[in-house]
Amino acid sequence: MLIQQNVNGSDFFNRSWVEFKVGFNDSRGNYWLGNDLLHQLTKDARYKLQCLVKARSNGVVYVANYDTFLVGSEASNYTLSVANYSGNAGDSMSYHNGMMFSTYDRDNDPLQEHCANYCASGFWYDSCFRAGVNMMQGRDAGFSWYDLPTDAGKEMKYASMWLTC
Numbered sequence: 001m002l003i004q005q006n007v008n009g010s011d012f013f014n015r016s017w018v019e020f021k022v023g024f025n026d027s028r029g030n031y032w033l034g035n036d037l038l039h040q041l042t043k044d045a046r047y048k049l050q051c052l053v054k055a056r057s058n059g060v061v062y063v064a065n066y067d068t069f070l071v072g073s074e075a076s077n078y079t080l081s082v083a084n085y086s087g088n089a090g091d092s093m094s095y096h097n098g099m100m101f102s103t104y105d106r107d108n109d110p111l112q113e114h115c116a117n118y119c120a121s122g123f124w125y126d127s128c129f130r131a132g133v134n135m136m137q138g139r140d141a142g143f144s145w146y147d148l149p150t151d152a153g154k155e156m157k158y159a160s161m162w163l164t165c
Contacts, residue, residue: 001041003033004161009137013121017106020122021074032134035078035101038071045070047163049082051133053089053145054159055152062089062148069163077101077108080124090147095130096123133159 006013012030023034041047049069054061067084077100085091100108102115103122109115115125121134129135130146133156137143144154 001033001047001163002031002160003038003163004133004159005029005031006133006143006156006159009135009143009156011120011136013123013134014104014136015122017103017122020101020103035071036074039073039078041163042070043073047165049093050162050164051089051093051131051145052158052160052162053133053148054157055148056155056157057153058151059157060152061158062145062152063087064089064091064093064145065164066093077106078124088149089145090149092131092145092147095146096126099124099126132156133161 007029021035023032025031049066051064052061064087066082068081070081072079079100080096082093082097085094102108102125104116107114109125111127115128116122119128119135123134132144135143143156145156146154148154
């Protein structure tokens with residue numbers, strides 16, 4: 001099941017807490033399932049996470065799989081639990097493990113700097129990111145998967161996140 005897709009690195013994901021709570025999409029294929037539904041689907045730990053990222057430099061699609069993927073309730077600010085990486089993309093999501101979700105109108109990251117404002121997108125920010133799947137293309141190190149193999153660089157052309165069994 002598709003839970004996130006960023007097809008062009010636009011500012012599409014610079015959204016409010018409420019918008020991320022209920023989900024949103026556009027006609028180009030940019031998509032966020034919604035944090036309430038993510039919590040409902042993952043609270044029993046029956047799904048895994050698969051991230052697909054297409055590198056801008058070489059066009060190769062890289063995969064990051066996680067055997068553990070849970071999203072807490074809104075009362076926990078949708079705290080992320082992600083672990084047990086496998087794949088060829090590098091382990092960028094584990095950096096965000098244990099983080100609360102942040103948006104421009106609800107800062108829950110541990111830094112004094114407001115990561116959701118700086119990154120112009122909602123996500124589970126630490127200091128600030130390694131998995132920039134919702135970020136804008138060309139915004140500092142934006143729209144990047146930090147741990148891609150060095151021959152691929154870090155910049156992405158496409159990113160998607162999937163729940164798998």
